[in-house]
Amino acid sequence: MMTSLSFQVGIVVSLLFRPILGHSLFNRGNTHCPPFNNGTFSIHQFQLYPDMARYDPHSCLLYISSLFNGTIATFSPHTNTTLPTITFPGITEIFDLHASGLHLSPSTGILSLVIDAQPAFLTGGANASGDYFLVKYSTRSNRELWRANLTSVTEAKWSGFQDVAVDKRGNSYVIGTYPSSILKVDKSGKKITVWVPPKTRNTTVHGFTGVETFGEALLVVDSNGVPEELSEGDSLLWRFDMRDERGRGELVKLKPEGVKLGVPDAILLPGKYGGKVMLVALNYVGIAVMRSGDGWKSAELVGTVKSDFPAFFQRIIPSAVQIGEKIFMVGQSFPGEIVPGTKGGNQSDFPFFDITAEVDALLV
Numbered sequence: 602m603m604t605s606l607s608f609q610v611g612i613v614v615s616l617l618f619r620p621i622l623g624h625s626l627f628n629r630g631n632t633h634c635p636p637f638n639n640g641t642f643s644i645h646q647f648q649l650y651p652d653m654a655r656y657d658p659h660s661c662l663l664y665i666s667s668l669f670n671g672t673i674a675t676f677s678p679h680t681n682t683t684l685p686t687i688t689f690p691g692i693t694e695i696f697d698l699h700a701s702g703l704h705l706s707p708s709t710g711i712l713s714l715v716i717d718a719q720p721a722f723l724t725g726g727a728n729a730s731g732d733y734f735l736v737k738y739s740t741r742s743n744r745e746l747w748r749a750n751l752t753s754v755t756e757a758k759w760s761g762f763q764d765v766a767v768d769k770r771g772n773s774y775v776i777g778t779y780p781s782s783i784l785k786v787d788k789s790g791k792k793i794t795v796w797v798p799p800k801t802r803n804t805t806v807h808g809f810t811g812v813e814t815f816g817e818a819l820l821v822v823d824s825n826g827v828p829e830e831l832s833e834g835d836s837l838l839w840r841f842d843m844r845d846e847r848g849r850g851e852l853v854k855l856k857p858e859g860v861k862l863g864v865p866d867a868i869l870l871p872g873k874y875g876g877k878v879m880l881v882a883l884n885y886v887g888i889a890v891m892r893s894g895d896g897w898k899s900a901e902l903v904g905t906v907k908s909d910f911p912a913f914f915q916r917i918i919p920s921a922v923q924i925g926e927k928i929f930m931v932g933q934s935f936p937g938e939i940v941p942g943t944k945g946g947n948q949s950d951f952p953f954f955d956i957t958a959e960v961d962a963l964l965v
Contacts, residue, residue, distance in 0.1 A: 759779060827864050831864055853898065930953070
């Protein structure tokens with residue numbers, strides 16, 4: 602998922618980007634895949650530039666949205682092997698189209714991928730042009746199922762779509778950031794509904810950034826208008842009922858009283874905690890750890906895992922992912938000078954930082 606980037610004929614001129622996290626796997630028991638006990642590891646793949654990652658307990662593979670390439674990378678963490686990349690004709694080759702939000706439905710093996718347009722994230726929402734897509738891909742049959750052009754509904758009047766969640770009926774909920782909005786896409790991809798419309802015409806208001814599901818509840822983190830380039834904020838957490846014809850959000854009460862949640866990106870409910878723990882990526886800070894005992898009607902902020910990794914990665918936290926019983930923070934970086942004829946820079950080493958012990962310690 603991305604926030605502010607700035608390219609200038611292949612040169613990155615701004616390092617404002619959004620972190621990200623992903624979606625829940627509530628099936629703790631996994632006898633099919635071997636245990637994964639590795640600590641911090643790296644994926645060595647030219648121009649990977651990961652945004653989000655999802656682990657499939659059926660195939661034992663890690664699927665990664667490769668931001669600048671507009672592709673999904675496939676990696677076996679158990680064998681440390683890079684597998685063929687999933688490409689999307691008409692998307693992958695377009696410079697301004699990026700792969701951001703990624704959701705995996707473990708029972709079906711279907712990946713939901715948000716393809717976002719660069720202009721909004723380069724301009725803080727001022728430029729709402731460009732096409733946004735929701736793409737469905739079957740990892741079981743290795744083929745694209747369908748794609749829906751989200752801009753056909755918004756007519757580029759608002760934008761910033763960058764994350765997605767899926768309900769039990771197969772409907773997808775794609776969140777927009779500039780300003781806050783949610784589009785509901787039916788199981789076939791043929792019907793797109795403005796489930797939560799923007800409350801303002803000002804497309805520079807920085808809003809929803811990450812989404813998750815808990816039962817029939819859709820949980821959405823909201824930067825509450827604070828620009829993504831700032832580290833201190835007063836973000837909100839919303840709870841929607843996905844059975845409603847139109848989205849009606851209720852604020853989740855944050856504890857302790859008066860606590861402030863920094864500027865967020867994506868959120869994750871790791872399956873190992875049964876949906877009772879939320880990891881929130883915070884710009885320039887780290888990952889906030891929250892927990893709830895009432896189905897996310899309220900939530901307690903228990904602490905933050907600081908990003909104190911090597912300087913090259915420590916300010917950018919695009920997402921977190923659970924592999925086996927381990928939790929990893931994905932280190933993001935920017936391409937710098939673009940390699941001619943490509944969409945990315947010259948980097949080939951991308952770390953996944955093990956933060957399991959830090960998260961567990963906060964939950965004691």
